[in-house]
Amino acid sequence: MKIYVKVSDTDKPYIEKASTEALDGYVAKEGLLNDQIIALLNYPTKCYLSDNGAVITPNQIPLSDAEKQAQDMQLQFTNMQKQITDMQADITALSSDKASLQDALNKANTENANLKKQLQDMQKQAMMYTQQIMQINNDLAQAKAKGGN
Template sequence: MKIYVKVSDTDKPYLSGSSTEALDGYTSIEGLTNDQAIAALSRPNKCYVDDNGVLIVPNQIPLSQAEKDAQSVKLQLEGMSKRITDMQKTIDDLATDKANLQTALNNANADNNNLKQQIQNVQKQSLAYMTQLAQINAELAKYKQSQSSSQGGDK
């Protein structure tokens, strides 16, 4: 990649400007990597030209306050995004739990209704048995009475 740089008159060998166009007083620098070109174009005052005419770009250019603030905001947004993702997972888990609990409740209600029906059937059967037992007792009492009358009449 090719860019144009201007060495500072007051702070040699550091740059005072950089451009992608040939400007008056600017020198052409070729063979730069994209990272070098971006650094020279965005922060020329942190870059310099050595005695051999090679552009030197520091590995880590100190961030401006605006860049620090932007980075801080980005980290905060990433943190919020993670919290939102975690909350959404919690909401999804709770929705799944609610569905499972509703299914369990529906099954328990169905079991309860079945048990109620079984109790009603047992109560009906018990009533039928008690009615039969009462009839048997009544017949037994008649039989005993008839036996005792027939034995008492022979004496």
């Protein structure tokens, strides 16, 4: 694709205008890259001709307001996606923690129930020992009363 450029009379070697049509005072330029064509058509005053007549386009062409807004919106969207991803990771971690804590609580409750059962069994056994001691004391008291020592 041929692009026609007009060099500025007051600010050489910068380009004043660019066109896809041959106009008076414009010079034809061929073999341009797509990026160069876009830069020339959208921002001709940011481009210039080198000493040998090659078109030079800057790497960083200023964005239009609409492009800046689109870029800002894309950045906000990306940040929101990251926040959502982070929140999902937090939810997953919290769910895992909840499951671990619930498992630990269930184990502790089971252990507590087992300890209560052991305590009840020990209390029953202590009661039986107390009854046996009382019976032995009664038997001993009766034996003494019958004439024993």
